[in-house]
Amino acid sequence: MPDVRSAIEQRLAAAFDAVHAGANPVLRPSDRADLQANGALPLAKVLGRSPAEIARSVVEELDIADLCDEVEVSGNGFINLTLSTGYLAVRLGDLAGDPRLGIEAVATPETIVVDYSAPNVAKEMHVGHLRTTVIGDALARMLTFLGHDVRRENHIGDWGTPFGMLIEHLVDLGEEEGASELSAGDLTGFYQQARASFESDDGFADRSRRRVVLLQSGDDETFRLWRVLVAGSVRYFDTVYSKLGVQLTDDDIVGESYYNDMLAGVVEELEAKGLLVVHDGAKCVFPPGFANRNGDPLPLIVQKSDGGYGYASTDLAAIRHRVLDLGAKRMLYVVGAPQTQHFQMCFAVAAMAGWLTDEAQAIHVSFGNVLGADGRMVASRAGGTITLVGLLDEAVDRAREAIAGRRSADPNNETGSDDDQIATMVGIGAVKYSDLSTDRGRDYVFDWDRMLAFEGNTGPYLQYAYARIRSIFRRGEVSVPAPAAPVLRDPHERALAIALLWLPVALDDTLATYSPHKLCSYLFEVASTFTSFYENCRVLVDDEAQRTSRLILCDLSARVLSLGLSLLGIEVPERM
Numbered sequence: 001m002p003d004v005r006s007a008i009e010q011r012l013a014a015a016f017d018a019v020h021a022g023a024n025p026v027l028r029p030s031d032r033a034d035l036q037a038n039g040a041l042p043l044a045k046v047l048g049r050s051p052a053e054i055a056r057s058v059v060e061e062l063d064i065a066d067l068c069d070e071v072e073v074s075g076n077g078f079i080n081l082t083l084s085t086g087y088l089a090v091r092l093g094d095l096a097g098d099p100r101l102g103i104e105a106v107a108t109p110e111t112i113v114v115d116y117s118a119p120n121v122a123k124e125m126h127v128g129h130l131r132t133t134v135i136g137d138a139l140a141r142m143l144t145f146l147g148h149d150v151r152r153e154n155h156i157g158d159w160g161t162p163f164g165m166l167i168e169h170l171v172d173l174g175e176e177e178g179a180s181e182l183s184a185g186d187l188t189g190f191y192q193q194a195r196a197s198f199e200s201d202d203g204f205a206d207r208s209r210r211r212v213v214l215l216q217s218g219d220d221e222t223f224r225l226w227r228v229l230v231a232g233s234v235r236y237f238d239t240v241y242s243k244l245g246v247q248l249t250d251d252d253i254v255g256e257s258y259y260n261d262m263l264a265g266v267v268e269e270l271e272a273k274g275l276l277v278v279h280d281g282a283k284c285v286f287p288p289g290f291a292n293r294n295g296d297p298l299p300l301i302v303q304k305s306d307g308g309y310g311y312a313s314t315d316l317a318a319i320r321h322r323v324l325d326l327g328a329k330r331m332l333y334v335v336g337a338p339q340t341q342h343f344q345m346c347f348a349v350a351a352m353a354g355w356l357t358d359e360a361q362a363i364h365v366s367f368g369n370v371l372g373a374d375g376r377m378v379a380s381r382a383g384g385t386i387t388l389v390g391l392l393d394e395a396v397d398r399a400r401e402a403i404a405g406r407r408s409a410d411p412n413n414e415t416g417s418d419d420d421q422i423a424t425m426v427g428i429g430a431v432k433y434s435d436l437s438t439d440r441g442r443d444y445v446f447d448w449d450r451m452l453a454f455e456g457n458t459g460p461y462l463q464y465a466y467a468r469i470r471s472i473f474r475r476g477e478v479s480v481p482a483p484a485a486p487v488l489r490d491p492h493e494r495a496l497a498i499a500l501l502w503l504p505v506a507l508d509d510t511l512a513t514y515s516p517h518k519l520c521s522y523l524f525e526v527a528s529t530f531t532s533f534y535e536n537c538r539v540l541v542d543d544e545a546q547r548t549s550r551l552i553l554c555d556l557s558a559r560v561l562s563l564g565l566s567l568l569g570i571e572v573p574e575r576m
């Protein structure tokens with residue numbers, strides 16, 4: 001069954017079509033009624049009539065009495081629609097019996113690659129990697145829920161010339177010591193020491209250069225050492241992932257090195273297609289429309305003059321592999337904004353090569369920087385730089401304190417044996433939610449106090465809203481009623497009904513631009529609407545029909561919050 005917005009839009013579109021073919025009404029929530037359509041304004045010029053006149057003609061054609069109680073045209077040609085309370089109640093009854101809460105699976109599932117996280121071996125995972133991990137995971141969850149065949153790909157940086165120096169440093173440190181430094185998360189220390197030796201010690205630098213050659217020529221012992229490096233780092237990444245509760249596993253690791261054997265083929269194919277130009281000795285493609293500051297065309301370097309391959313070669317091979325071998329119809333690259341030009345150029349070249357088409361699209365899901373409260377890097381409580389694991393542990397500690405502080409003020413507080421688990425859900429949820437709820441295009445300030453606040457558009461507020469609803473059932477010793485259409489008499493009940501029915505619409509809007517903050521705003525709206533309902537409508541009333549009806553609204557609110565948060569990768573506690 002179509003969601004409420006689509007149901008209304010279909011009727012409106014038919015009526016608009018009767019007035020003027022191809023008109024496209026846009027529907028939004030409104031303060032004046034429940035919904036507002038503004039399709040008349042753009043037609044005014046075409047038809048030489050006033051928007052209000054056109055809107056009135058549309059309304060004459062409109063067959064919508066089963067969905068709307070009132071339809072009214074405003075002076076400037078907007079069509080204001082008041083949904084029928086009976087219709088809302090019936091739809092809510094359906095929702096109550098639907099574990100998917102109205103979100104239908106797609107009719108034609110697609111293979112979709114989500115390229116996210118992608119930290120670099122033996123280099124610190126920074127807060128930027130936190131963002132890609134959290135956003136990518138949320139998008140992967142939503143697309144999976146819709147029934148798509150989602151492939152999570154962790155394109156880790158596990159190849160390149162620095163590996164000569166890193167392997168030599170590993171040899172000097174001793175394998176065991178080196179690997180444990182890496183898996184403990186001291187990646188910065190490891191990398192910087194390797195760099196320091198490279199710069200101060202000529203012998204080390206020579207060994208490092210020879211090592212690169214050995215690595216590239218596939219020397220067994222060198223490969224073994226390289227694998228020790230990768231495995232040590234991956235253990236650290238896994239610690240971060242499991243603390244974060246993201247769904248990436250080692251099976252999702254398809255790092256840069258995976259494409260080594262495909263690189264020569266990519267160059268050959270580009271050559272055969274006549275796209276390669278030799279520029280300063282390097283093999284390049286010049287995609288139209290890219291220029292440097294002086295207006296000179298910009299090359300995408302596919303093979304360097306020394307025969308080596310770089311970041312762009314690997315990404316071209318990845319696109320080709322994903323489309324031709326995996327059958328991907330969509331590829332989402334959840335990577336920070338500084339790499340915008342890199343991806344635009346790769347995508348342009350891939351389109352020239354015929355790998356990207358209307359049927360196989362690549363989208364750069366870019367995001368802004370994470371800043372500390374002072375506009376600089378995020379620091380630990382002690383003031384020093386902080387590893388990602390350290391940051392996540394600190395989040396849980398702070399959540400524990402915040403919950404304890406709140407409980408001491410609450411006479412009904414329910415402490416229990418699962419307090420650690422609750423602190424983890426709230427701390428990690430707060431970090432993820434603060435990231436997801438910011439428009440990904442914008443920079444975002446990492447602010448402990450704001451993310452852990454129990455008021456406003458925060459993770460703890462939504463988790464608390466959920467737990468509070470569950471406590472209504474627990475404390476009232478009532479169970480969830482069997483699914484049925486609730487009675488909507490009070491305006492607060494009605495407002496809540498509309499909010500609850502909007503979940504599939506919110507998910508659609510979120511995925512239309514891959515913007516998780518839209519789902520966050522929606523869930524915040526649900527929680528706020530629930531709060532006003534709860535403050536204005538007593539739930540555990542004597543009248544049984546009304547009590548059942550309100551309990552259904554409570555349960556649906558909890559389920560919408562819990563499903564919505566789970567699509568963002570955030571867990572909900574049963575009590576807080």
Ligand code: ARG
Pocket residue numbers: 115117118119120155156157315318333335
């Ligand atoms: N490893 C890169 C970095 O840390 C991100 C890789 C993103 N994915 C890709 N296919 N290029 O910046």
